[in-house]
Amino acid sequence: xKEVEQDPGxxxxxxxxxxxxxxxxxxxxxxxxxxxxxxxxxxxxxxxxVYSSGNEDGRFTxxxxxxxxxxxxxxxxxxLSDSATYLCVVGHTGGFKTIFGAGTRLFVKA
Amino acid sequence: NxxxxxxxxxxxxxxxxxxxxxCSPMKGHSHVYWYRQLPEEGxxxxxxxxxxxxxxxxxxxxxxxxxxxxxxxxxxxxIQQVVRGDSAAYFCxxxxxxxxxxxxxxxxxxxxx
Numbered sequence: 001x002k003e004v005e006q007d008p009g010x011x012x013x014x015x016x017x018x019x020x021x022x023x024x025x026x027x028x029x030x031x032x033x034x035x036x037x038x039x040x041x042x043x044x045x046x047x048x049x050v051y052s053s054g055n056e057d058g059r060f061t062x063x064x065x066x067x068x069x070x071x072x073x074x075x076x077x078x079x080l081s082d083s084a085t086y087l088c089v090v091g092h093t094g095g096f097k098t099i100f101g102a103g104t105r106l107f108v109k110a
Numbered sequence: 111n112x113x114x115x116x117x118x119x120x121x122x123x124x125x126x127x128x129x130x131x132x133c134s135p136m137k138g139h140s141h142v143y144w145y146r147q148l149p150e151e152g153x154x155x156x157x158x159x160x161x162x163x164x165x166x167x168x169x170x171x172x173x174x175x176x177x178x179x180x181x182x183x184x185x186x187x188x189i190q191q192v193v194r195g196d197s198a199a200y201f202c203x204x205x206x207x208x209x210x211x212x213x214x215x216x217x218x219x220x221x222x223x
Contacts, residue, residue: 087152
């Protein structure tokens with residue numbers, strides 16, 4: 001079992017749609033969680049951190065379920081510019097490497 | 111407010127040559143990570159360094175690859191005797207701590223001919 005697993009997609013949605021991505025992680029000792037976005041042939045960029053209480057940034061909402069060990073990202077009112085690969089990231093403190101999921105590809109179409 | 115810098119952006123090497131990739135972390139960041147990404151694939155962790163120390167190199171091939179992050183100067187990922195399979199994008203990221211909040215450089219695209 002991979003340490004961080006994501007549905008690879010692709011997700012093809014029309015503009016204005018709501019789309020949700022899920023990610024599961026295997027290490028119950030994981031302490032920090034993030035979503036990154038990567039555009040084609042570009043570097044990944046931090047989209048948002050994921051907190052236990054859930055957090056929202058504009059059209060984006062991230063949630064964490066520690067009991068079930070999964071993280072979600074919800075994008076409302078999708079824009080063409082949201083087309084990218086979304087990476088789920090799980091971090092640990094104490095000198096252990098951060099684990100990136102393989103990513104979920106999203107295509108938003110007009 | 112310079113971000114993470116990597117150079118060169120593109121590097122072409124013939125089989126058997128050495129490749130040296132450089133990464134300057136963001137100001138105030140002492141943690142550096144190297145990742146490799148093949149076309150249409152995800153990021154693969156290679157190595158995690160703090161100043162003068164390798165913390166985790168579990169993702170780095172044991173032969174031909176080495177990394178350092180000296181007290182002064184950039185972090186260097188060195189690939190000796192490159193082979194065609196080394197062709198990939200190599201990304202460096204830096205962070206203030208190891209929480210997972212990392213900032214990436216633009217990458218070095220290595221092509222081995």
